[in-house]
Structure formats: C-alpha cells, structure tokens
Amino acid sequence: MEARKTYTVDEAKRKLEHYCAYQERCHKEVRAKLYEMHMIPEAIDLIMVHLIQHNFLNEERFAKAFVRGKFRMKQWGKNRLLRELKFRDISKFSIDAGLKEIDEDDYEKTLETLIEKRMALVKEPNGYKKKKKIADYLLYRGWESYLVFEKLNTYLK
Known part of the structure; x- marks a missing residue:
C-alpha cells in the first residue's frame, strides 16, 4: 500500500492559494481539491474561509x-x-x-456568425431538415430557441 501524502493546514493553504491564483475557481472545485488532498472537514472549512477572506476565491x-x-x-x-x-x-x-458581462450586440452578432458558418457546413437539400439541423446545433450550445428560430427564419425562408 502506498503512503498517502498528507498536508498541514498551512501547506494546504499555500497550495490552494497557488491553485486559485493560477485560474479563477469556483467554491465547488476548491472543495473537491481539498477532499482529494484528504483534508478533514474542519480544515476544509478553515481553508475555504481563508481563501475567501484573502480574495483568492470570489x-x-x-x-x-x-x-x-x-x-x-x-x-x-x-x-x-x-x-x-x-x-x-x-x-x-x-x-x-x-x-451581464455579455454585450447584447455581440451576442446577436455571434449567433448570426454561427448560423452562417453552420449553413455552409450543413449539406442538406431539404430546407426544413437543414433548418432543424442548424437549430439543433445552436440549441445544444445553449442559444435561446426564440432567438434561434427568429434568426433562422430570416436566413432560410
């Protein structure tokens, strides 16, 4: 059986400070990382509070x-x-x-660009099937259905 690496609270704090400074992290990711490090629940809570107070986690x-x-x-x-x-x-x-970080004009332009790119890729002679394939693709990517169909109707009559 291999020896499991153990961390003191201070070592874990430093490791997690670096982890959070490298890239923005959500609370769930950081908590999972601490569980991976085999930290006890009391230590996890202590470290989470430390990271939030020192603005590593927001x-x-x-x-x-x-x-x-x-x-x-x-x-x-x-x-x-x-x-x-x-x-x-x-x-x-x-x-x-x-x-709120998304600019509405950029949002609309991005949707139009995606529709144009997808129209060029979908080689479907039947107009309804083509529209459905493009719509399915956009809906999977999380675009609102009313926007997708509104835009598709202007591109594909």
Whole structure:
C-alpha cells in the first residue's frame, strides 16, 4: 500500500492559494481539491474561509470570468452558460452578474456568425431538415430557441 501524502493546514493553504491564483475557481472545485488532498472537514472549512477572506476565491468574479471565456471561446448561449454555472453551485446573484458581462450586440452578432458558418457546413437539400439541423446545433450550445428560430427564419425562408 502506498503512503498517502498528507498536508498541514498551512501547506494546504499555500497550495490552494497557488491553485486559485493560477485560474479563477469556483467554491465547488476548491472543495473537491481539498477532499482529494484528504483534508478533514474542519480544515476544509478553515481553508475555504481563508481563501475567501484573502480574495483568492470570489464566486462573482468566477462567474464573470467563466461567462466571458466560454462565450468568447466556445460561443455558448446564455442557457448553456446558466446551466453550467448552476452545475457549479453558483448563486443566482453571481450568475446574473456573470451574464451581464455579455454585450447584447455581440451576442446577436455571434449567433448570426454561427448560423452562417453552420449553413455552409450543413449539406442538406431539404430546407426544413437543414433548418432543424442548424437549430439543433445552436440549441445544444445553449442559444435561446426564440432567438434561434427568429434568426433562422430570416436566413432560410
């Protein structure tokens, strides 16, 4: 049996400070990391409080960074972003603050760009089937159905 690495509270604090400084983290990720390190619940609570007090951990900042990054890089819609943030146990307040990071004009332009790119890729002669394939793709990425169909109807008559 291999010896399990153990950490003192101070060692774990330093390790987690570095972990949080490297990239924005949500509370759930940090708690999971501490469990991985085999820390006891009392130590986990102590370290979490320390990270929050010293601003290594900030749920609202995480939500804003997450939304900006996933929208810009993966072009996710608001529904997908909302779902992913809820999965990470982010508060409603922080989710709302994060979603405000998206500029409405950019949001609309991104949707139009995605539709145009997808239209070029989908080689389907039947107009209805083509529209459905494009819509399914966009809905999976979390775009609101009313927006998707509104835009698709202007592109595909």
